[in-house]
Amino acid sequence: MASEKPHMNLAVIGHIDHGKSTMVGRLMFETGTVPAHIIEGYRKEAESKGKGSFEFAWVMDNLKEERERGITIDIAHKRFDTAKFYFTVVDCPGHRDFVKNMITGASQADAAILVVAASDGVMEQTREHVFLSRTLGINQLIIAINKMDAIKYDEKRFEEVKKDLSTLLQMVGYKPADTLFIPTSALAGTNISKKSEETPWYKGPTLLEALDTLKEPEKPIDKPLRLPIQDVYSISGIGTVPVGRVETGVMKKGMKVSFMPANKEGEVKSIEMHHEEIPEAMPGDNVGFNVRGIGKGDIRRGDVCGPSDAPPTVADEFTAQIVVLQHPSAITVGYTPVFHCHTTQTACTFVELQKKLDPRTGQTKEENPTFIKSGDAAIVQVKPTKPMVIENVKELPQLGRFAIRDMGSTIAAGMCIGIQAKQMR
Ligand SMILES: Nc1nc2c(ncn2[C@@H]2O[C@H](COP(=O)(O)OP(=O)(O)OP(=O)(O)O)[C@@H](O)[C@H]2O)c(=O)[nH]1
């Protein structure tokens, strides 16, 4: 059902086992989205399978393997309402093998809750997720310092973890002073919907109150339409139905659209959201739409749909500003990792290292460096190994950010600051 409340896409991120799924389950419970008897059912079932305490996590973790291993593998979308917003929440996996699923989740989010277990503090995927959120354009972050029950609600430990997190936030460009840090227990329900007596020293908002302080995302409706394709279906009686989220602009019925880099054209016949037909789709809307003139095999995930008179830009080469998170040795010309940008995953070659920058000030430290390594920021020239759509971050930030991955880990992240476009017709 359509809601009167503004819509927010929320990602829940953080290191493995820090309580993300439990937190989402708890939020669904406290907002009345999931009734108590369902949780009770999960509690009994989980206990009988030796997985006691996973009852809230199971609201999110539906896959058999997820439940057996007690971890999240794929991203799952759920909906819940607060006083002010209706949220689509994406519970991201913390396991390092599933960071690519976390990237997909984070790239659809307007805001994130970072869950950090008070006992562990800042861990490897805490860093990686914070870094990725920033580069994927999540500007609003709320921090839940979780499992406070496991450390007897100790204020000193809370402050310690908060300090470490502040250093991390500062480093990647979030403002710690503008960020809410909340002591929580997802399992016990501490400071989620009610202030807890266990933390009399804490004067800030509960998690649900904090969620209502988020700012509604701007809807870039005056920009040209950009809708990265997530999937393409062929539905009998209807035809080809690509699905994806509108990033910028508006899609209207009757519109002539182009898919790039497939370089195919068609006309939008109908648009559907949550199984209801709608006349137009706005930024943030996840839609399926039927296009006349396009076959299922003509387009695929990673293509971007835009107006035929202002089609998405296909890059022959592009200039990127990147920050290297971790690389076992050094990045040199010729290196060809995979770039994750909107819904595409494309191998791209570093063809030129132009400048090394000071990551804090952005000032040039070295012209034409021979290599760059972990912790460096740089401006580089990149050539995709096959055609891909990317946009200048100044014009269309939603399509201009990317993560760079290689051998199962995130090497770097960055944004496109210049494009040599390929002539498509
Ligand atoms: N004591 C305590 N345990 C918690 C709390 N929150 C979660 N847990 C426990 O931590 C374990 C992992 O919880 P999950 O919610 O699955 O963690 P996750 O962050 O979703 O893990 P991944 O999705 O695999 O990254 C489970 O045993 C939970 O019961 C909490 O606030 N306090």
Ligand SMILES: [Mg+2]
């Ligand atoms: Mg989980």
